[in-house]
Amino acid sequence: MIDTHVHFWNFDPVRDSWINEDMKVIRQDFHPKDLLEPYHSLHITGCIAVQASQSEEENHFLLSLAEQNEVIKGIVGWVDLLDPNLGDRLNYWSNFKTIKGWRHILQAENSAFILNPKFIEGIKLLKEYSYTYDLLCYHNQLPDIIKMVDQLPDQPFVLDHCGKPDVKNQDLKTWAENIKVLASNPNVSCKVSGLLAEADWKNWTEKELFNCFEVVFEHFGAKRMMYGSDWPVMLISRPYEDWFNLVHQYTAQFSPEERQLIFSDNAKAFYGV
Template sequence: MIIDAHHHFWTADYAWLADPALAPIRRDYTLSDLRPLLRAAGVDRTVLVEGGLGASSETTSFLALASSAPEIAGVVGWASLTSPSLGAQLERHRAEPGGRLLVGIRDQVQGEDDTFLDRPDVREGLAVVASAGLVNELVVRASQLPSVARAIASLPSSTFVLDHLGKPPIAGGDLASWVSSMRPVAALPNVVTKVSGLVTEASWSSWKPADLAPYVDAAVSLFGPRRLMWGSDWPVVELASSYPQIKSVITDVLGGSDPDVFGGTAIRTYHLEIM
């Protein structure tokens, strides 16, 4: 069972796609676009992650879609961690069509300052997500990793997922500083991380597998395969690569299709019901 633990859908009018550099992916991406890629890459199931719209309506529509799409085993929805009605919002999503497929919540922490996760209201939001039995998913910049470690340590009963290996500075080649920031995160047992989104942290036009390898190798050393999961980060990946290419490259860098990285970790972490 091969699982893509991180992909998106969106429409061309998402505000963040207005950046001129993102013109190559400024179009609608749907399940119909993804299905042939899954078949070609031999991927059986996926986890659909919020795409930056910043609206609960996106989560509602994703859950409804997943309820009739056997490929989608789970949905990581969006919610504001500082919303005073966060708990009620999660209850509403759980009651919606496909609500049983809600496995996690992700806010756009990468757009906030480096100490956002230290705020009491944000910590309270993380606790609300955890109390609902959902994974706290974090998309952050590398400079936010120290606050990530503090937040994870403050909620030992919550499961955290760190997207994209914390967005290491691959294009700049600063492996040492990233490893130093990741080590305290990896020391915490209630977090796993995704081997995803790496190619767009490298040079989009000139990256090589050898550019990604030191970061993947370090992640294996820090977390071990049972705390790593692969995600395509499609369609963002199309800025620098393709779905089949990135799966092949990461497989090669890892030295094979590890059953935990390519499925087992996602099943355990998100409690996916795989038929």
């Protein structure tokens, strides 16, 4: 099994200022060795390490971890897609085969950034290098994400954290409508990950999460869904095993072949691992 969404960092209170006092449990360093125990008990054999900092230095940090830890099967890094010399940067990074794709923290950007023609041209260039692109956004940004994706029908995308629906308040109607539209693009997949951070961290219910699962599994289907944990961010709510068991429980309704796709084969095909 492959966990398609984990982060590693040496905690820096300035750089990682998004990790506030309410998130004390993750205001510390997290390295691959910290995942080995839950992975072993759950028979998870590999992960995709996703950027948490927007710098090329982050790519080298993740690459150094991957060299020392075979559990890291691929990396989603960061590169400045607005860089006039983007082609040169992609040529450079193409020497590092562990880097499978890229991500920008679009949840922190506005509509003008997401729909900037130069940004979209930057994403268009990724296809030449067989790179994937992870979409990180809030539910209210999905209309802009749809407009962007519509211009890039040949680029493999994956939506992180189901597009961050409002799990806590269960205001899911507009989100669900946008998920349906986004999923109509066959080049877009979805990670079932990250929802604990959007819920009431300590008081969520299984039904609240399953309401979200139902929407993404209905529209993306087993062939375009991937398991991810969003570790260690998810630790603000529950231990790793709790999230895994929740997804495992929900997907019990699917055939063994479909579960194999969700927990392994889709990730291997998408990221080329």
